[in-house]
Amino acid sequence: MSETTGLTDASISRIVAELKTENLVDETRLTAPYQGGPSAFLTLSKDRHVGAVEFSSGRVHVGVGSLTGEIRFSEWLDLPDGADLETVRATYRRALHQLTDHVDRTGIQLRQIAVSIPGYHEDLRVNPIIAIDPANILADIQAAQPGVALLTANSIMTRAVAHQLKQGVGVAAGPYLYVFVGHGVGAALIDDFAASGDVAPCEIGHMVLDPRGPRCRCGHAGCLEAYVSTAAVAPALGIREQDLLTIGAWQAGRLKLSARSRGDLATRLIRLGHALGNALNLTPVRRVVVAGWPAELCDQVQEAVLGGIDASLFGGASTVTLAFSNAELGREPAAGLALATYAYLQRGAMRAEELAADIVTNHPGQR
Numbered sequence: 001m002s003e004t005t006g007l008t009d010a011s012i013s014r015i016v017a018e019l020k021t022e023n024l025v026d027e028t029r030l031t032a033p034y035q036g037g038p039s040a041f042l043t044l045s046k047d048r049h050v051g052a053v054e055f056s057s058g059r060v061h062v063g064v065g066s067l068t069g070e071i072r073f074s075e076w077l078d079l080p081d082g083a084d085l086e087t088v089r090a091t092y093r094r095a096l097h098q099l100t101d102h103v104d105r106t107g108i109q110l111r112q113i114a115v116s117i118p119g120y121h122e123d124l125r126v127n128p129i130i131a132i133d134p135a136n137i138l139a140d141i142q143a144a145q146p147g148v149a150l151l152t153a154n155s156i157m158t159r160a161v162a163h164q165l166k167q168g169v170g171v172a173a174g175p176y177l178y179v180f181v182g183h184g185v186g187a188a189l190i191d192d193f194a195a196s197g198d199v200a201p202c203e204i205g206h207m208v209l210d211p212r213g214p215r216c217r218c219g220h221a222g223c224l225e226a227y228v229s230t231a232a233v234a235p236a237l238g239i240r241e242q243d244l245l246t247i248g249a250w251q252a253g254r255l256k257l258s259a260r261s262r263g264d265l266a267t268r269l270i271r272l273g274h275a276l277g278n279a280l281n282l283t284p285v286r287r288v289v290v291a292g293w294p295a296e297l298c299d300q301v302q303e304a305v306l307g308g309i310d311a312s313l314f315g316g317a318s319t320v321t322l323a324f325s326n327a328e329l330g331r332e333p334a335a336g337l338a339l340a341t342y343a344y345l346q347r348g349a350m351r352a353e354e355l356a357a358d359i360v361t362n363h364p365g366q367r
């Protein structure tokens with residue numbers, strides 16, 4: 001940790017002491033709450049809670065979780081693609097009502113709420129994916145949960161941060177392209193997350209591969225998403241989209257696909273590879289992590305994706321490292337709660353650093 005934050009062990013001990021006096025952390029020797037994490041020396045306090053409102057997979061999800069990643073409450077309502085502004089607002093307000101109801105009933109005080117919206121970009125006034133006014137939803141949440149800190153993020157940002165927290169600090173060295181392929185398709189360039197929190201979201205799902213291709217929900221035609229989203233792939237596999245969205249490696253291994261389905265799947269995965277290769281052509285990054293449904297079928301899809309990359313990346317795919325991250329599908333609102341936890345800890349850590357600086361400046365004798 002000291003390597004990535006640039007803090008000395010002594011100042012970390014002081015910050016930890018401050019966090020403990022604020023009941024933010026307990027010092028124990030339990031296992032980290034996320035898979036692959038360090039064999040923890042700290043656990044986050046269980047009695048602090050965060051909330052999430054996550055628009056994902058044709059639904060609006062709401063949830064409450066502890067800082068340790070335990071989900072205390074979760075609920076969802078259907079919100080089909082193409083719903084108008086009024087329907088979207090009425091639906092998330094009903095979901096918010098359920099969240100508030102839970103918070104009131106349990107007496108939990110939320111420290112942070114993360115709002116995760118596909119197609120959300122700060123500078124974009126009209127969202128092409130979902131009819132939602134970010135100012136309205138923030139005002140509605142503020143009215144329902146007065147005084148709670150809010151963070152709004154693009155869905156891929158939410159997925160990328162949740163992926164990083166699952167990996168643990170310091171595991172993924174060097175920059176990489178994280179790609180999530182679900183009901184929506186997005187990517188993020190991640191570089192030195194532990195030190196800088198640097199995540200650059202990009203709309204790879206709306207890279208147009210064929211302007212005469214199938215209609216996409218963004219209004220264009222032939223986008224990558226129109227070929228590889230769960231909405232497009234499930235019918236080709238002969239299963240329901242909700243079944244593909246919750247598929248695990250075990251079920252994926254038992255899928256009985258006809259030769260025709262297998263061929264169709266390979267064509268779609270090659271297109272995914274083309275888009276990835278084209279994205280890599282714009283950056284020196286050569287590591288790719290794919291999450292979502294292809295990660296559950298990883299043994300069956302690796303070759304096709306790499307073949308697609310090889311056909312579009314300048315110089316071919318030989319310099320590319322392709323990895324899959326499974327168990328990230330159908331995890332709403334866990335990803336939103338991970339983002340809320342991250343946002344809360346970032347604010348808390350900043351406060352602790354200020355406190356540490358204050359100790360060093362004003363109480364040198366305590367060093």
Ligand SMILES: [Zn+2]
Binds near residue numbers: 223
């Ligand atoms: Zn599109």
